[in-house]
Amino acid sequence: xxxxxxxxxxxxxxxxxxxxxxxxxxxxxxxxxxxMGEVQRIFYFHVSSAWLAFLAFFLVFIFSILYLITHQRKFxxxxxxxxxxxxxxxxxxxxxxxxxxKPVWGIYWTWDARLTSSLILWLIYISYLMMRAYIAxxxxxxNLAAIVGIIGFLDVPIVYMSIRWWRxxxxxxxxxGGEDSGLAPDMRTAFFVCLIAFTLLFLxxxxxxxxxxxxxxxxxxxxxxxxx
Amino acid sequence: MKKIAAIFxxxxxxxxxxxxxxxxxxxxxxxxxxxFNFAFEDSRAQAxxxxxxxxxxxxxxxxxxxxxxxxxxxxxQNCIQGLMLAPVDRGAIYAxxxxxxxxxxxxxxxIILPFFILFFNLNLINQLPLLFLVNILxxxxxxxxxxxxxxxxxxxxxxxxxxxxxxxxxxxPMLLAAVESTILIFQGGSFTSISNWVKLLAGFDIVFTxxxxxIFDFVLEE
Numbered sequence: 001x002x003x004x005x006x007x008x009x010x011x012x013x014x015x016x017x018x019x020x021x022x023x024x025x026x027x028x029x030x031x032x033x034x035x036m037g038e039v040q041r042i043f044y045f046h047v048s049s050a051w052l053a054f055l056a057f058f059l060v061f062i063f064s065i066l067y068l069i070t071h072q073r074k075f076x077x078x079x080x081x082x083x084x085x086x087x088x089x090x091x092x093x094x095x096x097x098x099x100x101x102k103p104v105w106g107i108y109w110t111w112d113a114r115l116t117s118s119l120i121l122w123l124i125y126i127s128y129l130m131m132r133a134y135i136a137x138x139x140x141x142x143n144l145a146a147i148v149g150i151i152g153f154l155d156v157p158i159v160y161m162s163i164r165w166w167r168x169x170x171x172x173x174x175x176x177g178g179e180d181s182g183l184a185p186d187m188r189t190a191f192f193v194c195l196i197a198f199t200l201l202f203l204x205x206x207x208x209x210x211x212x213x214x215x216x217x218x219x220x221x222x223x224x225x226x227x228x
Numbered sequence: 229m230k231k232i233a234a235i236f237x238x239x240x241x242x243x244x245x246x247x248x249x250x251x252x253x254x255x256x257x258x259x260x261x262x263x264f265n266f267a268f269e270d271s272r273a274q275a276x277x278x279x280x281x282x283x284x285x286x287x288x289x290x291x292x293x294x295x296x297x298x299x300x301x302x303x304x305q306n307c308i309q310g311l312m313l314a315p316v317d318r319g320a321i322y323a324x325x326x327x328x329x330x331x332x333x334x335x336x337x338x339i340i341l342p343f344f345i346l347f348f349n350l351n352l353i354n355q356l357p358l359l360f361l362v363n364i365l366x367x368x369x370x371x372x373x374x375x376x377x378x379x380x381x382x383x384x385x386x387x388x389x390x391x392x393x394x395x396x397x398x399x400x401p402m403l404l405a406a407v408e409s410t411i412l413i414f415q416g417g418s419f420t421s422i423s424n425w426v427k428l429l430a431g432f433d434i435v436f437t438x439x440x441x442x443i444f445d446f447v448l449e450e
Contacts, residue, residue, distance in 0.1 A: 068446055123397040131394060134384040143446040144380045148394060150443060151373060154435060155398045162401035162428055166408065 008207070015204045018197035030190035042100045044191050048198040049092040050118070056086025056202070057125060057153055064149035067142055073217065076142035079149055080132060081209035083125050085202060090122045113164040120159050124152040138217065231316040235324025242301070243332065249297040253336045257290035261344055275348045280410035283344055284403060287363075288370060290340070291333045292392050295374040298329055299382035312448055322444035326375040326437070333367050355413050358422065362413065365429040366406035372433060373398050376440040379447040405429045 026044040033040035063079035066072075097115065098108040109115065128148050135141040183191065243249055264282040302308040311321055341359075345352055352359065374395055381390035396403075409425035419426075 120397050120400050127393045131384055131390055134386050140383055143449055144383055147443055158401040158432055162404045
């Protein structure tokens with residue numbers, strides 16, 4: 001096995017360049033927001049992370065279905081890699097959100113639709129990861145985790161709808177929102193740069209996590225062989 | 229259909245002979261109501277606002293106990309092997325078990341409810357049909373996800389602990405809809421005032437019953 005994979009090197013350098021550029025765009029290039037001030041700059045990372053967390057959970061759903069159909073180990077590994085990285089991004093969302101909310105809303109947390117849904121989402125995938133940790137048998141784990149991955153994701157729109165009827169306070173989406181919503185052009189550029197940088201980071205982390213899962217599985221196989 | 233009925237009937241008879249799960253659910257549910265009564269002592273005047281939450285916490289906590297038993301019993305003497313060897317579709321096992329769990333949970337709810345009305349000094353005679361509708365829809369949704377997750381958690385190392393951790397986040401919309409509509413019912417609302425929540429509950433029930441029925445096969449796969 002080669003020690004360093006060529007693709008990994010390229011991807012990691014791209015992540016490094018992208019993140020540096022994203023920092024520049026978010027902190028220097030983008031104009032300061034009129035009413036919220038500097039604190040608004042957290043938006044670029046907050047929203048990017050939210051999109052990617054959602055993408056990751058969607059991929060867990062897709063890979064779970066693929067695993068149940070094909071029973072190929074790689075789909076299970078991809079599902080767990082995405083779940084873990086998704087939880088990381090969701091955690092970023094849940095941490096940066098309150099940091100922004102305190103100066104702007106005056107409170108860290110409120111039981112609003114998007115906030116509550118993100119928290120529930122986070123809990124669903126934490127429980128998904130916990131459950132995986134408690135099942136030793138690989139085949140069983142794949143099946144059972146896929147079931148939780150599918151049911152958990154199907155629940156997301158229902159959670160969102162129910163909490164939306166319950167209450168809502170979060171600012172409405174500024175990207176692809178309604179007619180009145182929108183970002184200043186400079187802010188929009190900065191946002192998309194951040195989104196691309198975060199997507200690269202997401203790909204890199206998921207790839208690493210996948211490789212790690214594969215190594216673990218290989219070691220496990222070798223260990224079982226050695227015991228025989 | 230006959231196969232589903234057979235599995236359903238097996239669970240009902242087992243329960244009728246031992247009375248283990250329903251009695252423990254019942255006692256636990258009552259305890260929850262009594263304890264919450266102490267916790268909210270000062271605000272009892274606002275009973276119509278707090279009581280629905282207490283009621284559903286009692287129902288769902290009691291429900292968790294029953295759901296945990298439903299597959300733990302099968303694992304005990306390796307009965308699950310017998311079930312799997314039976315020449316039936318695995319979906320039928322799910323449907324039978326789910327129906328039995330619904331009956332147990334609903335039975336417990338029907339016994340807890342009078343005590344609850346008594347303890348909180350509520351007057352709900354006219355609202356009972358609506359309350360039953362919400363109870364049935366809520367229970368079906370909770371049990372639909374609960375039965376498949378009970379089967380999942382029965383296969384993990386921390387079975388009793390895993391079920392609530394898996395089930396509660398997913399059951400949030402059902403809980404929210406049930407509690408919100410119960411609040412409206414307690415305040416004297418009519419069917420039109422809760423129709424949105426009822427639709428949500430019905431949607432939740434349908435989605436998760438159908439999906440669980442379809443993928444239950446994989447839980448039992450060796």
